Amino acid sequence: MWFETSVIYQIYPLGLCGAPEYNDGVCESRILRLLPWVEHIKKLGTNVVLLNPVFDSDRHGYDTRDYRTLDPRLGRNEDLAQVCRAFHEAGIRVMLDGVFNHVGRGFWAFRDVQEKKWDSPYKDWFHVDFGGNTNYNDGFWYEGWEGHNELVKLNLWNPAVVEHQFEAIRSWVEDYDIDGLRLDVAYCLPPEYLKQLRSFTNGLKPDFVLMGETLHGDYNRWMGPELCHSVTNYECYKGLWSSFNSMNMFEIGHSLARQFGPEPWTLYKGCHLLSFLDNHDVTRIATKLTDPNHLRPAYALMFGMPGVPAVYYGSEWGITGDKGQGTDAPLRPALEGPEWNGLTDWIAQLARAKEGSPALCYGSYRNVVLTNKQIIFERKTDSERVLVAINADKEEYVAHFDAGCGLAWDLITGEKHDFGGGSHLPPYSAQFWKMER
Numbered sequence: 001m002w003f004e005t006s007v008i009y010q011i012y013p014l015g016l017c018g019a020p021e022y023n024d025g026v027c028e029s030r031i032l033r034l035l036p037w038v039e040h041i042k043k044l045g046t047n048v049v050l051l052n053p054v055f056d057s058d059r060h061g062y063d064t065r066d067y068r069t070l071d072p073r074l075g076r077n078e079d080l081a082q083v084c085r086a087f088h089e090a091g092i093r094v095m096l097d098g099v100f101n102h103v104g105r106g107f108w109a110f111r112d113v114q115e116k117k118w119d120s121p122y123k124d125w126f127h128v129d130f131g132g133n134t135n136y137n138d139g140f141w142y143e144g145w146e147g148h149n150e151l152v153k154l155n156l157w158n159p160a161v162v163e164h165q166f167e168a169i170r171s172w173v174e175d176y177d178i179d180g181l182r183l184d185v186a187y188c189l190p191p192e193y194l195k196q197l198r199s200f201t202n203g204l205k206p207d208f209v210l211m212g213e214t215l216h217g218d219y220n221r222w223m224g225p226e227l228c229h230s231v232t233n234y235e236c237y238k239g240l241w242s243s244f245n246s247m248n249m250f251e252i253g254h255s256l257a258r259q260f261g262p263e264p265w266t267l268y269k270g271c272h273l274l275s276f277l278d279n280h281d282v283t284r285i286a287t288k289l290t291d292p293n294h295l296r297p298a299y300a301l302m303f304g305m306p307g308v309p310a311v312y313y314g315s316e317w318g319i320t321g322d323k324g325q326g327t328d329a330p331l332r333p334a335l336e337g338p339e340w341n342g343l344t345d346w347i348a349q350l351a352r353a354k355e356g357s358p359a360l361c362y363g364s365y366r367n368v369v370l371t372n373k374q375i376i377f378e379r380k381t382d383s384e385r386v387l388v389a390i391n392a393d394k395e396e397y398v399a400h401f402d403a404g405c406g407l408a409w410d411l412i413t414g415e416k417h418d419f420g421g422g423s424h425l426p427p428y429s430a431q432f433w434k435m436e437r
Contacts, residue, residue: 003211012332013031013074021328031074032079035082037313044311053071055070056070057106084178094177101184102153105149156189183197183228191222209229209230214232237276245290260306285315353411357411363378373397391425399423403435405419
């Protein structure tokens with residue numbers, strides 16, 4: 001499947017395009033500001049774009065008002081169609097953010113319940129108790145997502161709700177030719193719902209992908225032949241930055257071995273989880289790392305490990321942003337246009353290396369060398385063997401181990417590597433050694 005060899009570029013359109021924080025109802029074709037980004041995304045080597053919520057919402061996109069209408073702050077439906085067409089013409093697939101667990105208080109069916117109370121034909125679309133109340137004083141209680149009453153939880157056991165959502169997805173395929181969905185808070189979606197969704201989308205497009213947002217726990221609860229194709233790898237997200245900050249590569253090495261290693265009890269062998277260093281919900285990686293010299297090896301580690309790597313807009317040239325500032329702006333900023341620097345060029349090299357390597361896309365995982373400041377692991381298929389070597393130290397490191405052959409080629413630089421006399425890893429370095437057979 002195409003997803004397994006993808007490199008994803010994530011965009012939060014309401015942020016990047018400079019939309020007002022709250023929906024003012026004024027229609028402006030801001031989403032067309034994504035058009036100048038198409039060539040940048042292609043040049044970076046990313047071949048899938050993931051657009052966070054674009055449909056009509058109260059504020060941040062995860063509080064939907066209407067699944068079928070582009071948020072007026074971004075423009076009209078035909079504007080979104082134009083943007084998706086431009087990505088597809090450049091050979092870039094498109095995934096949208098599907099927010100199906102909850103809606104905003106401005107959602108048309110919830111507004112009907114507010115107006116008609118128990119006489120509303122949509123009262124069973126939600127979890128409502130007319131004997132209670134909420135902080136909004138609607139005269140009835142309803143279940144909000146994780147206690148956030150601005151996000152009204154939908155009753156996904158109601159066939160009418162499911163049909164409404166599925167018909168919206170059908171229209172997204174027909175109107176925008178989308179290739180897949182990120183499922184917001186997939187860990188809240190019932191397995192029965194996910195099975196229905198997988199069956200339905202398989203009928204729309206045989207290679208349609210469902211990638212679920214999950215945080216902790218056993219990802220096999222939401223991922224499998226009848227469920228999501230993939231989920232977000234938050235377990236390794238934490239290890240990807242804290243292993244560098246604490247100079248403890250054992251953390252990420254043990255997590256990767258637990259998830260993908262050769263032992264029979266390995267959890268996700270053969271799976272393609274979504275790997276990321278940052279996204280629209282967490283502090284930017286350039287802020288999170290205490291030593292900026294670790295940016296390059298951190299990206300290399302993400303591209304070298306099993307999974308589908310994702311790059312969040314702006315982070316490829318090192319912009320900062322702290323979630324702790326209490327506002328969305330640092331994580332979801334408006335940007336005039338893409339930039340390019342040494343870090344961007346490095347990520348493009350990593351993307352090219354991964355794209356051309358069966359081992360980096362499909363290979364098994366095995367730790368070869370693991371110290372506090374270094375990790376070397378093997379990715380292997382029947383046709384190719386690659387060693388990923390990371391040195392987080394400010395000093396050169398010489399690794400002595402049996403490489404199984406004398407020569408290799410660095411997939412990133414194309415340079416020859418001779419294992420005679422040990423492997424010399426420069427400070428703050430990363431190498432992808434393709435072993436000669």
